[in-house]
Amino acid sequence: ASLGGAMIAAAAGRAQEAPPGAALEPVPEDPTRVQGQPVLSENGYGSRSQFESEVRWRYPTATAHTSWSMTPLASGHGIVTPSGLHFERHHAGIPTIDPRAHSLILHGMVEEPLRFTMDDLMRLPAVSRMHFIECSGNTLTEWEEPTLRTVQGTHGLTSTSEWTGVKLSTLLEMAGLRDGAAWILAEGADAAVMTRSVPVGKVMDDAILAYAQNGEALRPEQGYPLRLLLPGFEGNMQIKWLRRLEVSDTPYMTREETSKYTDLMPDGRARQFTFVMDAKSVITFPSGAMRLPRPGYYEITGLAWSGRGKVAKVEVSADGGETWEEAALEGPVLDKCHTRFRLPWVWNGEEAVLQSRVTDETGYVQPTLEELVAVRGTDSVYHLNAIQSWRVAGDGEVTNVHA
Amino acid sequence: ASLGGAMIAAAAGRAQEAPPGAALEPVPEDPTRVQGQPVLSENGYGSRSQFESEVRWRYPTATAHTSWSMTPLASGHGIVTPSGLHFERHHAGIPTIDPRAHSLILHGMVEEPLRFTMDDLMRLPAVSRMHFIECSGNTLTEWEEPTLRTVQGTHGLTSTSEWTGVKLSTLLEMAGLRDGAAWILAEGADAAVMTRSVPVGKVMDDAILAYAQNGEALRPEQGYPLRLLLPGFEGNMQIKWLRRLEVSDTPYMTREETSKYTDLMPDGRARQFTFVMDAKSVITFPSGAMRLPRPGYYEITGLAWSGRGKVAKVEVSADGGETWEEAALEGPVLDKCHTRFRLPWVWNGEEAVLQSRVTDETGYVQPTLEELVAVRGTDSVYHLNAIQSWRVAGDGEVTNVHA
Amino acid sequence: DDAQVPRQAAELPQRLEGTGERAPETVPRSSAEEGAEIDPAAFRFGLGRRASGEEIAAVDIDVMPDGHGAPEGGGTFAEGEELYATHCVACHGADLQGVEGTGGVALIGGRGTLDTDAPVKTVESYWPHASTLFDYTQRAMPFNAPGSLTPDEVYAISAYILGRAGILDKGTEMDAATFAEIEMPNADGFYRATRPDTGPGEAPDAD
Amino acid sequence: DDAQVPRQAAELPQRLEGTGERAPETVPRSSAEEGAEIDPAAFRFGLGRRASGEEIAAVDIDVMPDGHGAPEGGGTFAEGEELYATHCVACHGADLQGVEGTGGVALIGGRGTLDTDAPVKTVESYWPHASTLFDYTQRAMPFNAPGSLTPDEVYAISAYILGRAGILDKGTEMDAATFAEIEMPNADGFYRATRPDTGPGEAPDAD
């Protein structure tokens, strides 16, 4: 039944291929007159339609092993990101790890150092939580001038999943923290042996050792078989392929918290440990490189999120920030999770500049780029959470602008 | 990079194949010493790990074109069902439909009959909701005696997704209902041209024409490009591959609401239009055909849901219903949606009978099989929502029992 | 000519000039006429359009219990006997008792079994309306070639099955008018139920 | 011998006798010793076990700013020069300015640029701790063969890079004791920030 990966020769002899993630089936002229594909046609694990082809887009770094790929937010729906489209950031590629050969060592300033197999971890008390993960490098091309053209390019380093795993606090309670314990080094089993230092306070609050994502095992790109989840903190800290946790009184000053993921300020000094992802929102429809076919009704929609808690409000402007209207928030509105907003809009065919602005439950309001640059300058690379502007021209072309 | 579908010859020459839904990559001895797979290694749509192999299981009907396959609930996590593992029920296979060739006709007792392309529908105001869908035939093998051995077999015809689409009430408002309109026929474009009559009240309340599931287009098995969603109603009514809606004053008495999906009672008469899925719960771990390796700590977990609203409480018994303890409900607890429950349990190595019992927000309490059979007899086929019992024997074997 | 080959699969999104990004999906264009009055609050979106009579007729295939929707034409038991032997017998059997392994079930028999421990539900014993037989056969049967029968053929086959079931006189020609007249044996066998059955909130069945 | 071939992929779940269902995944067995005292409320689950000294040593590779964790051994600029030419030059260049197209970035230069419009961040100009160079090289470089260098080699290459950066005297042998002594040019260039910067809830930077 399934011709997965194969090709169908069309009438005139042009070969056709299924998009990534799809299997190719013949398309009957009238589907009511011929039996469809049988139940379990794909051996028990289904795939998407051959008529759907949105894909992650890789930012063109010099090598594909240390690179990132971005979620096609423009074609998203609701708040769950399909696992196959979750953004990626790897510093040494995606390791292929046999879970039976994997273990987690917890040591350092603990009463008793512990070793867990994946089997051990799966037996411990579990939690499931929906959270976004955003790379703090998301939007880094946009500080000085509008650079990328689509919302996938400008904002695609954020995705939301339902994560399941063990609270890291459970493991720390088992091991017993020693006096003075303040930081935990998390280390991956990839070829970058990726490391970050995490404050113990955050870990005891809501850190999760996740082994599942959206109801099944973690995807390899997301750290199979085990990743650290630090809700609301920058993605780089949420170490994938986790193999080791070491407790100490001071941070480790790894390459990823000194050379990288520090924010260079205009005075030449740099902020370090800027963990939290400030509240941010973006309109995903209409968005860059689209073209509105003609004046008429359009539902403006997008995503809002905050590393500090829940989204409280999203406002939308169609005139570049002069006037704002409150958008509807789609429930459930969850802690440190993407929240979808929607606002009906009738486009009259004249130029418009669309913006969204989130307020989170702490009262923090998403800044304009101008406000942000006034504090940070344009060379801090990370944590650009400013209001995004999309210009709709008279002919319907939507472009990325600074407004 | 990806050898999707291909085979790797293992050291001793035994060929190995990736499980369905996975791509096969070489497994390095030490993943920290060799670059992993590059970013975008699967052309932009990722797949699951080659070490994960749970699959849907097809109930062995005579033909695979009218058959069903069941979600492997035992390996699930949280509440989202991976789209590739959502249960299936097709009466004439899965049609392959080009969305550009598909349209929806709304006619009958309306002021103005309307025709929508998929493009039209995608432009209308949208909603996103997380809901379970359960086939009312779920658990049908279990009326008289314990028959299937796993929770996949006994309860696998229920799954949860985040659905996005247009409220059907929006379309009815556009068309204008005529006086006396009471029922709507929904019709699919599959080879069964599947039809069900739906009360207008339900439709105006919360029916959705869904075109997306878990953040991307509907999967073909779930009705691509368009399905009807009737939160809390039996799955069969939630017509897939939807092509037509006709409004009338009386139900249509289709085959699926007379010959099937009616509940034969002991007096020989049958209940018709038993739409709502009563509250139900099941322990997914430990569950049938598992074996507890030895006495010790186990977290009992499972799913609860109600077609009438939210889950209010889940109680768990380890002694066949003599004593009950309240389980923790994992948030968010959503309307007409799977809710995960958890309860720590220390198994002492002696025989135990595990049961779960849900109470929904209307106060309804999941019945015992005895209570249900007292009213329904054992020949009504559909809507078996009784308490499920799993016996844990002294050697750790878990079996399906009536207790 | 490439332009005439319908694609059977989506191509990858185009690469954008300059950045190499993937183009977003094309913004859907409505099938509505241009210049419609738009007022979202009044459910006027300028999206979708009026369905024509032909468009409706092409899909409005249902037949209701009173015969509403039944097509023109007709057929007899005798015609049906031959058609059944051609199109149905392989799966439902010469005696209409079904054929194991095909999924084709028994179509007749089972009267008087519904209140027993082993109820047999067939068109004859269980189905409350004759229209359902016509409607279902027309839309879904024969299983290997659904939608392939003409209205005349479906009338004839229905007459044959109802005849074999002892419900319809073998001499009667079946047509649109027949539906209102036929008395199915189990016509009164159904009632609307109010559930739930058990526990707090219990409600009695409503007849 | 089949039993010795490690599977590189999971097989489909077994079929169960009688029903043909797919077997659920095997219930995980803990690596803990049997008979442990169990008290979930006190976080005693009888799951997992004590990590041995060897198990910890096998993965405890980090080196901290004060040299904590640095391995035994040492290396010189001269040794490092040769090793760099073998293992690093292809991507980071003979002048340590990086090589376009390889992803290998500049390792030296950039002093005095951090407060300009075009800051150049390198080990020399930006990195606050010498330990990070050793730690990172040991864990992640060379990119094409990570983890392949001996401690002596990493010490030598670090001495070479820091020497070329004008940070370490070319005559000094680098070893575990060196980390505490080296003064990185930008050692004082970092501070802990309290955000957010803007809007209600604004908080000033904490130095």
Ligand code: HEC
């Ligand atoms: C190739 C096999 C096959 C052929 C030929 C076939 N059928 Fe069927 N029939 C089936 C199957 C399979 C089902 C069950 C469909 C389902 O599960 O929804 C069925 C169901 C039915 C039902 C519904 C029975 C019930 O109790 O709900 C009727 C009525 C029916 N067929 C009539 C016919 C007629 C009339 C013909 C010939 C015109 C025909 N069938 C030809 C396989 C067949």
Ligand code: HEC
């Ligand atoms: C095959 C190419 C290649 C080789 C050989 C190589 N590197 Fe690198 N190096 C890279 C890449 C690519 C990166 C960036 C890695 C990332 O994105 O995380 C890097 C990063 C670094 C960095 C971090 C730079 C910064 O500013 O954060 C240092 C230090 C470094 N390499 C040192 C070395 C040393 C020392 C060697 C030899 C022992 C070496 N490299 C060999 C490609 C290479």
Ligand SMILES: [Ca+2]
């Ligand atoms: Ca799409």
Ligand SMILES: [Ca+2]
């Ligand atoms: Ca699994």
Ligand SMILES: [Ca+2]
């Ligand atoms: Ca009709």
Ligand SMILES: [Ca+2]
């Ligand atoms: Ca019986």
Ligand SMILES: [Ca+2]
């Ligand atoms: Ca250490």
Ligand SMILES: [Ca+2]
């Ligand atoms: Ca600059």
Ligand SMILES: [Co+2]
């Ligand atoms: Co990052």
Ligand SMILES: [Co+2]
């Ligand atoms: Co069903």
